[in-house]
Amino acid sequence: MEILFSKSRSLNYLLQSSRTCWHHYRNKSAAIFFIPRRFESIKAGEQLDVYNYKEDYHDGHDEHQTLNFPGGKVPITSQMKFISESSEKRLPCYRVLDDDGYLIPGTIFEQVSKGLALNMYSTMVTLQTMDTIFYEAQRQGRLSFYLTSTGEEAINIASAAALTPDDIVLPQYREPGVLLWRGFTLQEFADQLFGNKADYGKGRQMPIHYGSNKLNYFTVSSPLTTQLPQAAGVAYSLKMDKKEACVVVYFGDGSTSEGDFHAGLNFAAVMEAPVIFLCRNNGWAISTPVTEQFRSDGIAIKGQAYGIRSIRVDGNDALAVYSATRAARQMAIKERRPILVEAMTYRVSHHSTSDDSTKYRCVKEIEQWKTAKSPITRFRKWIQRNGWWADQNETGLRKNSRKQIVEAIQAAEKVEKPPLTDLFSDVYDKMPSNLQEQERFIRDTIKRYPKEYPFDVPQ
Ligand SMILES: Cc1ncc(C[n+]2csc(CCOP(=O)(O)OP(=O)(O)O)c2C)c(N)n1
Numbered sequence: 001m002e003i004l005f006s007k008s009r010s011l012n013y014l015l016q017s018s019r020t021c022w023h024h025y026r027n028k029s030a031a032i033f034f035i036p037r038r039f040e041s042i043k044a045g046e047q048l049d050v051y052n053y054k055e056d057y058h059d060g061h062d063e064h065q066t067l068n069f070p071g072g073k074v075p076i077t078s079q080m081k082f083i084s085e086s087s088e089k090r091l092p093c094y095r096v097l098d099d100d101g102y103l104i105p106g107t108i109f110e111q112v113s114k115g116l117a118l119n120m121y122s123t124m125v126t127l128q129t130m131d132t133i134f135y136e137a138q139r140q141g142r143l144s145f146y147l148t149s150t151g152e153e154a155i156n157i158a159s160a161a162a163l164t165p166d167d168i169v170l171p172q173y174r175e176p177g178v179l180l181w182r183g184f185t186l187q188e189f190a191d192q193l194f195g196n197k198a199d200y201g202k203g204r205q206m207p208i209h210y211g212s213n214k215l216n217y218f219t220v221s222s223p224l225t226t227q228l229p230q231a232a233g234v235a236y237s238l239k240m241d242k243k244e245a246c247v248v249v250y251f252g253d254g255s256t257s258e259g260d261f262h263a264g265l266n267f268a269a270v271m272e273a274p275v276i277f278l279c280r281n282n283g284w285a286i287s288t289p290v291t292e293q294f295r296s297d298g299i300a301i302k303g304q305a306y307g308i309r310s311i312r313v314d315g316n317d318a319l320a321v322y323s324a325t326r327a328a329r330q331m332a333i334k335e336r337r338p339i340l341v342e343a344m345t346y347r348v349s350h351h352s353t354s355d356d357s358t359k360y361r362c363v364k365e366i367e368q369w370k371t372a373k374s375p376i377t378r379f380r381k382w383i384q385r386n387g388w389w390a391d392q393n394e395t396g397l398r399k400n401s402r403k404q405i406v407e408a409i410q411a412a413e414k415v416e417k418p419p420l421t422d423l424f425s426d427v428y429d430k431m432p433s434n435l436q437e438q439e440r441f442i443r444d445t446i447k448r449y450p451k452e453y454p455f456d457v458p459q
Pocket residue numbers: 174222223224251252253254255256258280282284285286347351
């Protein structure tokens with residue numbers, strides 16, 4: 001029997017306080033206590049202040065008198081004062097480019113070379129084109145479902161560009177651009193959407209549930225926020241293996257209402273796991289606006305409550321997202337700690353093809369974010385002003401990516417569907433009786449209603 005203590009503190013406590021217990025086990029040789037591997041620990045006290053409540057606390061408190069609690073010393077105050085439910089000022093948003101693509105004077109940011117900037121720009125355009133054409137394909141009835149990342153291209157591409165291929169990504173579903181950046185081909189996207197034989201999920205998942213082992217990109221899972229506690233665990237394993245890499249987990253504002261958000265953040269903070277929590281605060285969770293989702297000043301502020309260093313950035317500013325993600329990655333890996341990034345943006349598209357957002361929000365507002373506030377246009381203005389891009393490049397880029405996407409759709413449509421057997425196999429090592437029963441049931445049903453069975457799915 002092996003007992004592992006993940007925290008040396010627990011072991012010390014046990015050794016000091018229950019010597020008899022230790023001797024008992026040692027003498028009986030019934031248990032082996034392993035001294036766990038120790039990792040450099042970052043003291044919470046060294047964390048930067050995102051919000052400063054000093055004024056609240058310092059009023060009337062005696063600097064010299066403290067109470068010693070298990071979590072540390074706490075100053076005493078004679079004032080009965082509750083912490084305010086909100087601060088007077090909202091947490092500012094880090095920006096590098098203004099709405100018109102001009103550098104904001106005095107802003108500190110990570111330099112981006114011409115080559116990197118052009119790659120980022122063309123991948124954002126490819127993502128936008130991919131969304132337009134796949135969305136149309138769904139409307140034509142060729143796909144069962146689709147959702148776009150429109151308006152969130154900068155979060156997708158700029159954050160991806162700030163990572164290395166060894167960093168592990170746990171996505172929600174509105175981050176296909178991260179996969180595109182990593183080299184998932186347009187054909188691979190189309191194969192997943194059509195659920196054909198080439199789809200890595202063997203057609204068992206809904207469209208947009210992409211995943212790639214090769215590209216360190218976990219498969220999208222439908223239940224919201226499950227990826228957050230998983231990310232804390234994956235990051236902790238990277239730390240145990242002393243890898244020079246971190247985890248990046250994406251999620252939306254709505255997903256923060258799930259218990260898993262809180263569990264994930266707390267686990268990562270306590271275990272000092274190198275994970276970047278990247279929240280896309282796009283204002284909506286299907287038809288629920290953020291004002292009905294939470295009463296806090298967004299998400300970044302919640303990081304501090306869990307002891308996590310946090311920042312709010314303009315998600316429509318590719319340079320701000322890139323710089324913040326680079327810095328977050330550096331801190332996560334070098335200091336072995338989680339970081340929370342809240343990227344402010346707007347979900348320009350309907351939630352998905354199953355939604356009509358004009359039923360619950362103003363069309364004018366959508367249009368404004370689609371055009372005047374587009375992250376692609378803003379970044380283009382900047383690269384064009386640098387002399388790195390011209391209008392004639394634009395036509396070629398868009399034409400070429402459109403052509404490649406249409407070809408990918410045509411090819412994916414021609415590939416046959418995975419056989420019916422694949423629906424049941426490959427889930428468990430040995431098929432359990434309930435799946436065997438389900439397979440028998442579906443095969444009986446097909447025999448009884450052969451005309452109802454889709455002609456393109458081999459039995
Ligand atoms: C546990 C769970 N509850 C509800 C849903 C249904 N659902 C799917 S997407 C979604 C909205 C999520 O909003 P957000 O996290 O803000 O992401 P966004 O769509 O804005 O990118 C909801 C409620 C779900 N998939 N899983």
